[in-house]
Amino acid sequence: MPKxxxxxxxxGVNHNGSLSQALALVDVAADAGADVVKFQTFKATNLVTASARKADYQVSNTGEAGGQLEMLRRLELSPADHLALLQRCRERGIRFMSTAFDPQSLDFLATLDMPAIKIPSGDITHAPMALQAARLRRPLIVSTGMSTLADIEAMLGVLAFGLTCQSAPSGRRDFDAARCSPQGEAALREFVTLLHCTTQYPAPPEAVNLLAMDTMAQAFNLPVGYSDHTIGIEVSIAAVARGATVIEKHFTLDRALPGPDHAASLEPSELKQLVAAIRVVERALGSRTKAPAPAELDNRSVARRSIVAARPLSRGEVLTLDSLAFKRPGTGLPPLECWDLIGKPAARDYAEDDLILP
Known part of the structure; x- marks a missing residue:
């Protein structure tokens, strides 16, 4: 069975800065059967400058222009909020996780019980923080939206160095050497999962390029998953069928709520439907062996055909193709053997539709 x-x-930030709304999101994720519910941890002044503009999708989704700083200030969660969310996750039987967007937030999250450290797409080039994350020696999930293979390769060099070396790096050469070393390759396989992603909210299906998952897996020999920003559930399901080991999908209490990510998020009933569909696909994937499933074995005799007499035949009559027919059930000789019978005498008398004996 597949993993x-x-x-x-x-x-994410679909709590709109409200702890009560964030707690409700934990409950929705747990009710849907998700393994992990993930938030975002940042201090706005450590993440953006006052001049940082909003992305076009953020302007469209929030209905207001302006900069990122004020928008992000409204979306911060305090350390106490995080602890409350972690406690609710424990009560509901779901793992807590959050993405750090600045070094101080990463230090704080390192003190919490999380299944992995997430490196977001926007930080694929943030080598200092990636080095900090790698040195925690926790599972690492690296999102690759907006990236080329060269961008990913460079990030993997930083992570390989951080996972295997405690010294200070002198530059790119150290990272490249770590990535290509046996120890670095082994560390990457142990700790790193890559997520294919299209950084647009929502992402149109024609921008997804889901086959790039295969390219990433082949290029880096690492587990690959998918961070889905499309509307609906179909693309996530397709990603699982292509071998995604991780699926990340935004959700909200209500798509009509104000905020940058609600429009590209699933509502509670859709989230539950997606998780259920993924579990069905997992069971359906099975193994690479092509053989009858146990449930099929009894049906072979019902669905397949046997060689039968096309008309009454007398013992000793020479069999021809016209004297034979091919009908269910498949309890006799298979049609593939008809040519071995042609030109031979009938072994006995046959009524029409009798199974022909060898």
Whole structure:
């Protein structure tokens, strides 16, 4: 059986800065059967400058222009909020996780019980923080939206160095050497999962390029998953069928709520439907062996055909193709053997539709 897909229900900043709303998101994710519910941890002033503009999708989804700083200030969660969310996750039987967007937030999250450290797409080039994350020696999930293979390769060099070396790096050469070393390759296989992603909210299906998952898996020999920003559930399901080991999907209490990510998020009933569909696909994937499933074996005799007499035949009559027919059930000789019978005498008298004996 294939390995269970880790499903991360991405709450992100869809709490709109409200702890009660964040707690409700934990409950929705747990009710849906998600493995993990994930938030975002940052201090706005450590993440953006006052001049950082909103992305076009953020302007469209929030209905207001302006900069990122004020928007992000409204979406911060305090350390106490995180502890409350972690406690609710424990009560509901779902793992807590959050993405750090600045070094101080990463230090704080390192003190919490999380299944992995997430490196977001926007930080694929943030080598200092990636080095900090790698040195925690926790499972690492690296999202690759907006990235080329060269971007990913460079990030993997930083992570390989951080996982295997405690000294200070002198530059790119150290990272490249670590990535290509046997120790670095082994560390990457042990700790790193890559997520294919399209950084647009929502992402149109024609921008997804899901086959790039295969390219990433072949290029880096690492587990690959998918961070889904499309509307609906179909693309996530397709990603699991292509071998995604992790699925991350945004969800919200209500798509009509104000905020940058609600429009590209699933509502509670859709989230539950997606998790259920993924579990069905996992069971359906099975193994690479092509053989009858146990449930099929009894049906072979019902669905397949046997060689039968096309008309009454007398013992000793020479069999021809016209004297034979091919009908269910498949309890006799298979049609493939008809040519071995042609030109031979009938072994006995046959009524029409009798099974022909060898």
């Amino acid at each position: 269970r897909t880790l499903f991360i229900a991405e709450a």
